[in-house]
Amino acid sequence: MSASEIPQGLNGMDLIIDGWFHERGTLWPGQAMSLQVAEVVYHGRSKYQDILFFKSTNHGMVLVLDGVIQVTEHDEHSYQEMIAQIPLMAHGSPKKVLVIGGGDGGVLREIARHSSVEEITICEIDEDVINYSKKYLPTLAIGYTDPRVTVKIMDGSVFMAQNPGTFDVIITDSSDPIGPASVLFEAPFYKGMHDALAPGGVICTQGECMWLHKDLIKPLIQAVSKFCTSVEYAFTTIPTYPSGQIGFILGTKGKESCKVPVKVDREMEESLNYYNKEVHEAAFVLPSFARRAIFE
Incomplete structure (x- = not known):
C-alpha cells in the first residue's frame, strides 16, 4: 500500500508483533510473509x-517500504542479478544504461560489472531510500561508488522524455503497482521507456508474480x-517475495x-550467485498455466 493508503497510526513498526515482522499486502490477499526481527536499525517516513x-535473525538486513519487503541480504542476488543481467546480456554490448527506481543500489552494482557500459544513470524519486541504503x-549500495554512475533525484518519466533515443538498456526496479508506483505499470510509461531507447535497445521491468497477478500481467x-x-516474460525464484517468485517484462x-x-x-x-547463461534461457520457460494465462 502507498503511504497515503496506510491506515492512520499504522507504519512499519506496527507490523512487528511478538518479535516478528508480518508483511500483509493487498496484492496477495489471504497470505503473509513473516521474518523474525533481531533489531530495528531505522524507521522513519x-x-x-x-x-x-x-x-x-536469518535473512540479514531487510528493507521495507510502506509495509512491503523490498530487499533481504539473504536472497537479494536472485532478483538484482536477473533483472539486470538478462537485459544486459540480451543486448550484448550496452554503453548507456538507465535505471528507474532501484534506490537500494543493487541494480547499479550489477550493471557496473559490464566493462562495455560507459554511462549509468539512475532516476530515484525518493532520496531517503538512497541515503539509508x-x-x-552497503553490499548493494556499493553500486553508487562507480564513477560511471550519475544520480538524478526526479521522476523517471520526465527524464526519459528529455532523452529520446538515448539508452541501450532501461531497467525499472519498482515497487508494486499501488499508490505512486502504479503509473510504472501502465502502457504510457512503457511507451516512454521504448521512446528513450536507442535502436536495438532493451527494456526490463519488475513484472509481478505469475501466481498472483496474471490479470495484471496479460493486459500490460x-x-x-x-x-x-518483442515482448516477453521471464521470472526468478526469491523466497521472501510473495509466493516466492517475481517476473520481469522485457521489450525491445x-x-x-x-x-x-x-x-x-x-x-x-563465477562472481555471481544466481545468473548464468542456462538460467537466463530457462527463465523464459513458463509453466503451462502461466503461458496460457499471459500469452493466449
Missing part, C-alpha cells in the same frame, strides 16, 4: 513512503506489444527475442 530497516545495505503485455518489437526496439543471451561471460558468472 520520507516525503513519499514509510521506510523501515531491520536486522533479521548506503548506510544499512498486450499493450506493450503494440509498440515494442528493433531487436528480436531476449531469450538467448547475445553475450556470455563465464568469468563474470
